[in-house]
Amino acid sequence: MADSAAATIGHHPPGHGPADGTKRDFLALVAGAGGAVLVGALAWPFIDSMNPSKDVLALSSTDVDISPIPAGSAITVVWRGKPIFVRHRTAKEITEAQNVKVADLIDPSAPATDAERIKAGHEQWLVVIGICTHLGCIPLGNKPTDPRGDYGGWFCPCHGSQYDTAGRVRHGPAPLNLPLPPYAFETDTKIKIG
Amino acid sequence: MRPVALALFAGLLAGPALVPAAFAQDAADLPKQNWSFAGPFGTYDRASAQRGFQVYKEVCSACHSMKLVHYRDLSGIGFDAKQIAAIAATVEVSGGVNDDGEPFNRPGLPSDMFKSPFANDNAARAANNGALPPDQSVLLNAREGGADYIYDLLTGYADPPAGMTMGDGMNYNKYFPGHQIAMGQPLHDDQVVYSDGTKATIEQEARDVTTFLAFVANPEMEERKRLGAKAIIFLALLTGVTYAVKRRVWADVDH
Amino acid sequence: MAGLHNSEFSNPVINWIDTRLPIFTMMQKEYGSFPTPKNFNYFWNFGALATVNLLLMIATGVFLAMNYTPNTSMAFESVQRIMRDVNYGWLLRYLHSNGASMFFIVVYIHIFRGMYYGSYKKPRELLWILGVVILLLMMATAFMGYVLPWGQMSYWGATVITNLFSAIPLVGDSIVTLLWGGFSVDNPTLNRFFSLHYLMPFVLIAVVFLHVAALHITGSNNPLGIDVKTPQDTLPFHPYYTAKDSVGMCVWAMVLAALVFFAPNFLGDPANFIPANPLQTPAEIVPEWYFLPFYAILRSVPDKLGGVSMMFGSIIVLFILPWLDTSPVRSARFRPIYRVLMWVLVIDLLALGAVGAHRPEGIWVVIGRASTAWYFLHFLVLLPLLGKFEKTLPLPDSISQPVLKGGIGGGPLAGAAAAQSMEKN
Numbered sequence A: 001m002a003d004s005a006a007a008t009i010g011h012h013p014p015g016h017g018p019a020d021g022t023k024r025d026f027l028a029l030v031a032g033a034g035g036a037v038l039v040g041a042l043a044w045p046f047i048d049s050m051n052p053s054k055d056v057l058a059l060s061s062t063d064v065d066i067s068p069i070p071a072g073s074a075i076t077v078v079w080r081g082k083p084i085f086v087r088h089r090t091a092k093e094i095t096e097a098q099n100v101k102v103a104d105l106i107d108p109s110a111p112a113t114d115a116e117r118i119k120a121g122h123e124q125w126l127v128v129i130g131i132c133t134h135l136g137c138i139p140l141g142n143k144p145t146d147p148r149g150d151y152g153g154w155f156c157p158c159h160g161s162q163y164d165t166a167g168r169v170r171h172g173p174a175p176l177n178l179p180l181p182p183y184a185f186e187t188d189t190k191i192k193i194g
Numbered sequence B: 001m002r003p004v005a006l007a008l009f010a011g012l013l014a015g016p017a018l019v020p021a022a023f024a025q026d027a028a029d030l031p032k033q034n035w036s037f038a039g040p041f042g043t044y045d046r047a048s049a050q051r052g053f054q055v056y057k058e059v060c061s062a063c064h065s066m067k068l069v070h071y072r073d074l075s076g077i078g079f080d081a082k083q084i085a086a087i088a089a090t091v092e093v094s095g096g097v098n099d100d101g102e103p104f105n106r107p108g109l110p111s112d113m114f115k116s117p118f119a120n121d122n123a124a125r126a127a128n129n130g131a132l133p134p135d136q137s138v139l140l141n142a143r144e145g146g147a148d149y150i151y152d153l154l155t156g157y158a159d160p161p162a163g164m165t166m167g168d169g170m171n172y173n174k175y176f177p178g179h180q181i182a183m184g185q186p187l188h189d190d191q192v193v194y195s196d197g198t199k200a201t202i203e204q205e206a207r208d209v210t211t212f213l214a215f216v217a218n219p220e221m222e223e224r225k226r227l228g229a230k231a232i233i234f235l236a237l238l239t240g241v242t243y244a245v246k247r248r249v250w251a252d253v254d255h
Numbered sequence C: 001m002a003g004l005h006n007s008e009f010s011n012p013v014i015n016w017i018d019t020r021l022p023i024f025t026m027m028q029k030e031y032g033s034f035p036t037p038k039n040f041n042y043f044w045n046f047g048a049l050a051t052v053n054l055l056l057m058i059a060t061g062v063f064l065a066m067n068y069t070p071n072t073s074m075a076f077e078s079v080q081r082i083m084r085d086v087n088y089g090w091l092l093r094y095l096h097s098n099g100a101s102m103f104f105i106v107v108y109i110h111i112f113r114g115m116y117y118g119s120y121k122k123p124r125e126l127l128w129i130l131g132v133v134i135l136l137l138m139m140a141t142a143f144m145g146y147v148l149p150w151g152q153m154s155y156w157g158a159t160v161i162t163n164l165f166s167a168i169p170l171v172g173d174s175i176v177t178l179l180w181g182g183f184s185v186d187n188p189t190l191n192r193f194f195s196l197h198y199l200m201p202f203v204l205i206a207v208v209f210l211h212v213a214a215l216h217i218t219g220s221n222n223p224l225g226i227d228v229k230t231p232q233d234t235l236p237f238h239p240y241y242t243a244k245d246s247v248g249m250c251v252w253a254m255v256l257a258a259l260v261f262f263a264p265n266f267l268g269d270p271a272n273f274i275p276a277n278p279l280q281t282p283a284e285i286v287p288e289w290y291f292l293p294f295y296a297i298l299r300s301v302p303d304k305l306g307g308v309s310m311m312f313g314s315i316i317v318l319f320i321l322p323w324l325d326t327s328p329v330r331s332a333r334f335r336p337i338y339r340v341l342m343w344v345l346v347i348d349l350l351a352l353g354a355v356g357a358h359r360p361e362g363i364w365v366v367i368g369r370a371s372t373a374w375y376f377l378h379f380l381v382l383l384p385l386l387g388k389f390e391k392t393l394p395l396p397d398s399i400s401q402p403v404l405k406g407g408i409g410g411g412p413l414a415g416a417a418a419a420q421s422m423e424k425n
Helices: A002-008 A018-048 A054-058 A091-098 B002-023 B046-058 B071-077 B081-089 B121-127 B146-155 B202-217 B221-250 C012-020 C023-032 C042-065 C075-084 C089-116 C125-147 C152-167 C172-180 C187-218 C237-262 C289-300 C304-319 C336-357 C363-389 C401-405 C412-424
Strands: A062-065 A074-079 A082-088 A125-129 A152-155 A162-164 A169-171 A183-187 A190-193 B092-097 B103-107 C035-037 C234-236
Touching (some): A018 C089, A062 A074, B071 B202, C042 C187, C089 C125
Antiparallel strands (some): C035 C234
16 A cells, blocks of 8 residues: 555656555555554453442342241342342242243253252242343342232333242243342341342 | 753753752752662562551541541551451441441441541641541542651650740641641550560650551652653663664765 | 435445435545644644643533532532542542643644644634633633632632633722632532533533634644645545554553542642631642742732733733744744744743742742743734844755755664655556
8 A cells, every 4th residue: 555655646766666666565564463452452441441340249149037027028138230130938839930831931941840949948938139031120029018920029110020939930031040149148137148 | 052952951941940949949958768669679568558558547547537538548558358357347337328227337448548537627626626637548649758757756856945935735746837736646655565575665666656547648659760760761761772773874965 | 516425335234324414434545644843743642632731621521510519518528529439439429520621731732732833824824813712611620620629729720710800990890709709719600610511611612623623624744844735745634644643542541540549639639628718818829830820920020900901811912823933934943043942932931831830939939930921022012023134044945855854853774765756656
């Protein structure tokens, strides 16, 4: 491109051979590549600055006292800005959840069995992220008086998705089960989420 | 014309540089120290900064807050997650309100900021003879002379020269502007007991706590200088290549 | 003039767009084949550098605004959060604060070049005036941006500068109250400064566009200050000046990198690391370095309205510079006395900068007044007279001529090569 530009205005001194042009093109290529690398390297800090900052990442665990939750009810706690449902299941709800065949589920991917979705020895406690996997609404069903859908778990008022008592989607349009946050039992009445 | 132009360019670049230098007149009289974090490749001496944290915790933090620093930030001077959790747990912080609407306290977490010694500035003034101990988060950057000034101030307490009248409750300091400082001499020999066996002379304590204050004021410094070295080398190469391209492009032009 | 553009681009996609919206043809015309005087020196880098610098300021500023909080109770902390917790937040902020200093260095050199080579003279008066408008907008933007971190110097700088308007007779106090949105610099002030600081750069972009548009009507001036006469006097902008500008950009980036990575607070004031305190003024209030000469002029006049008028006057005078300078010769190269005066003016401004950085006591008052007097003497008296009395050197016939003669800027070999290429044409 440099050659053609020079040629158009007639500044072509004698002795300017193709070897020269090749060398110049190579140099221009190196410079262009260097400039591209520079722009790319400079772009990353801008993009990364939009990722969660250190203070956001640091607020990653929440302690919850679960003793006051009556059987058949759930509470909502906030973890990383998201609602977490902590549900105290009744014996009937546990049995219902355990009796569902994985093959009947809309989303059979693990964790799909009830045993996979709770902590062993704490079967009455279900902890899920309370965000409908369809378009991000918060399903109803924490109080026994709320609409809970046909499967006794949660009912999303936005588009009618229904979840069972293990937080698995049983009726669309939501494609996935309610995800599980990382959590652990510190004592029998206290869990640490995150 | 070319040398003149270059001289002008250099002059205009240097011009603004002279201005802060003119300001730093007073700072120029400060005795200089060798700091681990000085220079283009400087890093914070981890052991010194950790000892400095001990000095801050046991001495300075009785009066001085550090509101912009979190316990988690201590990982930057080599404390591990367990140590940080243990350090944070030594303080009680407000946990907001419980389910009954009552305020409650909880042990500190790594995500908490350093607990302030006073509830607010008025309480701090009331407890300190009317003087407000400045927050130490960015104190080092906020003082002309930086680390040297802090070190010199901490080691600069002396008896006032004959004939100098000291204000009520004021202390003489060689390096404080005006030489009368409300803060009593904070550091003495063996003020703290270092767990690593370092002898706690006043100079050692001052050096350590200054290193710690430098770290909390500029926690990004090590990453900044590392990235800077790469950036300068890369740009120098790119300048060379670009200049070569320019020479080749212009080779067939008479100018 | 409706109708599709007859595009010459062969790439079908580019051709399709260009036929309907000939931006590629425009770019090719304005930045590709644009005939540019062949004798630029590196001073002609600085316009391009300023443009890149402005874009860097906008990019870093937009991303900083994602994390900044324009509220007096949170501004200082939110800036420190950017420095400590936001990924690469320290880099964005230091690029922004040091980028502002670089922007002024670049623009001041750009202005010096315009003055030294007489670029403001006919027919480029409007181009120059648009440039002065850019300078004013830059100053306003920089001032409001400096308030945002809400440190001591931010607060007291805002107080002092907004109080300048109280010097205006009759309506001054009302204007200041209006600027503040209250009875002192406070949250409403900070909030509106943030809004305007975000807006102004885009106004700047628009004026820069006009500045460049005007430049491409008149064409560039050059170190000889004589008009382009034949095609031999020019080169296509690309690749010649894209290559030359790239060199300058690399050097500029290196200087900026040295500041950002190794001395990020070198040009700043330590007092701005102290949160704003409306009840305590710092021992010394100084603006950022790029305002020091103007601050010195303000303080050199022992009268409030007088000082403010002189300070604004020092910029206003630039608007009428094309008519104050009566000499028909543009470049200082052919104006022996003007050349000396230009360098004296540079020294004068550096002296004013030093005065601005010191307390107005003793010798600094004297230097300040003398330098202020000289500044206005230069523009208002010496320049108009010089055009009448200065004996200028003979101008070359064309831009190519000094090259052919092997005179200024080229050796005898270059002259020989030029002669050959002339024969070929």
